[in-house]
Amino acid sequence: MRTSSPYRANLLGLAFMTPAMVLLLGFFFLPVVLTSVFAFTNMSTATGISGGSYVVTGNLLRSLTDEGLDAKTIKALRQSSYIIDQAGLEKARTAGVDAKFITEIGERLKDRSFTSSSAFERELKTLPSRPTRVRDLKIAASAFEQSVLNVRYASRGEMEAALSHMLENPPQGAVEQIATASYTGWTWTTENFKNLVIAPDTWRIVGNTVFYVVLTLAFNVLVGLFLAITTFYLPSAGSGFFSILWLLPRITPVVLYAVMWKWFTWEDGFVFNIAQDLGLPAFNYMKGSVASAWTVVILVNGFVGASFGMILFSGALKAIPVQQLWASEVDGASRWQQIRYIILPHMRWPILFVTSYQTLSLLSSYEQIWLTTNGGPGSTTTVWALEAFKTALNNYTGNLQYGLGAAMALILVAVGLVLSIVYLRLFRFDEMMSKPKIEF
């Protein structure tokens, strides 16, 4: 009767986990899946994100010509034809055309077709009850007009039927080719990745990203370490002041933080005024030159991240047995020696931890850059995450390329996933998972 495993699934546990699982599945798992799926589509604002329809447009005809479709078919598609059938008669009636005239058309021209409006209208003019006004004649004629150009068909079948109806003896496979090309929805493709690989911009952005991550990380870790150690030695009033000051960027809402940097570095801003008074070059440092823009980007992000290192390092410092520090002082170690031989060795793991953790978050951060330099001047400070975000969700031209953006994000997701798994392994977090002790 008893199972071999002493642990029985706990109903309460399932109930307690469900809300979390639903939210995590919906907003973590599903986005990852969607990102990977849509990375292989050409989805964009133009295609919409649900299914599309089938339309032959002038643009399409031009590109079909380029693809080598024969000129006769193209011409036929471009033209309208006039066919006298029941549907046309019906349409004429609703358009308010004179009933007698309609009857005449039905009787005399039934099932005939014309390839141009002039031919059809000439024919109509021969009918006895033709309207006197040319405008009325044209209205009547247009009721029988049939064209695939710019007509929206909901399904492929409808489009193919219309094409077959229009084209007499189309070349082999032409109908299928046109139908496929006329689809306005998104389609599956691997183009996104191919395009990424060949686009020269891609590698510039990768370069920017590496540059940005390495320098900001170095700033974060070094300044964090410096802050932790100096505040450790400072009397408590001073250390309190500096730790709060450095924590401020982290709790300041990012919008305000960006605005403060603008005030600091823009034309007529703080640094601008000082530089002017000193006779130094004064310009909009955030956007005026590549070097100053990078400096701003790295400082903006560095000041936010430094406190993370500071907190962790301070914690680790406090964990060093004070006796060791006293002993070293009794041994006559200078402060530098104390730091070098006692403090830094204790900091190895925290440093590694901060490095890996910050690498992950820096790789994917773009909020601050977006709100300050916005990747400029030009695209000199554009990093991968920002470019992906702009491509997919924040494009000036208004054509958001979800597919391409998803492809870029997918690369980031893959890198992030690998790095986070590596770093969980590295820090042996799985050892924190002990079994439940109550077995009922």
Place this chain on the structure above:
Amino acid sequence: MQISINNFTKTFDGTPVIDDMNLTIRDGEMLALLGPSGCGKSTTLFTISGIHRMDRGQLMFGDRDVSGLPSQKRNVGVVFQNYALYPHMNVFENIAFPLTVRKDNKADIDREVRAIAALTHISELLERRPGQLSGGQQQRVALARALVRKPDVLLLDEPLANLDAKLRLEMRSEIRRIQLETGITAVLVTHDQVEAMSMCDRIAIMKKGEIVQIDTPADMYSNPRTSFVAGFLGNPPISFLSGIAMENSFSVAPIKLRVPLGVHEGIADGTQLKLGVRPEHFGPEGDIAVEGKIAFAETQGRENLYDVALADGSVLRSIQPAGRNWALGEPVRWFIDSKSAFVFSNDGQRL
């Protein structure tokens, strides 16, 4: 209520911890589970309480099979080693908790809590938080909380381990008093043999997941079944001599020691044997003479404790009333009381 554990087996992550244990705790008795650290005492206790599941076996409360029931349906009171009082509740609420989850009415709860508080002598502490209590007081609260529900069984996991020596003595008799007054069936887990002997009706000695012997303290002391049991009970502990059987005697040739085996006649000559001698059975009086030197002397006030090193290097312990004090290094010729000595085979079985 009588509790019986039948063919109980327990494995943690593939490591067997309890192997086919059988144990019966009689109605109203207090039984000690005694054994070295890691032998499976707590595991047994938590299995009775319903925290651990049995891999195999059966647990009976009276004639009810509770093997598959969770703690909530077993009506067992447990006193944990660290008391496990609820820090955010005061003493009254702590004790009342089992009754409130049972949804007893307020007046009943109040009456029961005050009664049990009176029994455990904590009536004036009811408003305090656990953090404001001494170790002994916390112990009493834990006991009161375990008893207030009138459980069928009371389980105590090393209840005295966190107390200082004086409190430990006091709580020892307190727990026993309360157990006797309530007449509850109780199991006490301990690795302190004095505690087990002084508080309990019977002792079950465990070793590596098995019960080696179960007996009253007196019988266990005077009639140990193995050298492990003999070594576990008694303070100062028993000392052992290694030797061989020779002409119906236990013989240690190098020091020409011969102790007649008495009832154990007929052991083949040359068989490896162990002789266990309790400190009170070795001294200036007795029947088998042994010569040696005082290698260690300790005054305990009323009594003195000596280690006597024999010529071959083995040591016999002795306890003697204070008075004639032997000095360190003094040569002595003392005697073993051969009738009280235990003879064990080389693998520890009593003969």
Place this chain on the structure above:
Amino acid sequence: MTRNFAAWPIILLLTVLSLPLFVMYLFLLVDTFSNTAPGSLLPNEFTLEHWRFLIDPTITGDVWKPTLTTFLFASSMMVIVVSVSATAGYALSRLALPFRRFVLSGIMVMHAFPSVTLIIGVFLVLQFAGLYNSLTGVILVKASLMLPFGIWIMKGFYDAVPWEIEMAGVQDGASRFTVWRRIILPQVKPGLLSLALFAFIDGWSEYMLPRILAPSSDFEVLSMYLNTVSDPNSSTYNFNIFKSVGLFYTLPVLALFVLFQNRLMNIFGGGTKG
């Protein structure tokens, strides 16, 4: 403490390094109460005119509606994060679950994983779910993105509660739910409070999600409001005014931070025990 070595160069370096921050925050405060002549650094008059936006909606538009929206946004997200983390954290810390290890590792990966990379996927999910451009959608997304962190923190707090207390509760006849509710939850109150504070601050400051996931909806949170005010192309372009708006926006966060600084420290470190 250790002997204080003479280290003026170090303190000087620290001061220089901190100077930009110090200047920015000092002038954030000063500029909202003063006017400065163009081209000058130091203020020349005290004034309260930059705070008139609080009562005069013609200056920057009504500020109280976005404030209320932001409060609603931050508090609903806080409620979701805290309640879901409190239950899931407990289940993962204490209860037998199928695939427990797997779920736990998954949550740890998500905790380390930079969730902003998912924004495009989240956008698509909201589109499909019909929650795009709605406050509910943004709240759900924001709360979910914070969940791995919250669950991780709460699990840490639960792990620190002794098992014996839980066992005692079970022995006393209480169900696991009652034990959680009446015994364990009170033990992790500090954790709940820290997480709640952190979630509130985080929600209060959020800018990107409302901006991206609800760009044309009729609700506006303060961050969006501030960003509109501080748009250099707008006619009301004035650093002093949007510093006042910014300060007004940040004040609750600063107050919470100052009041609960110690509680928040553990959480600001990422809840990591590395």
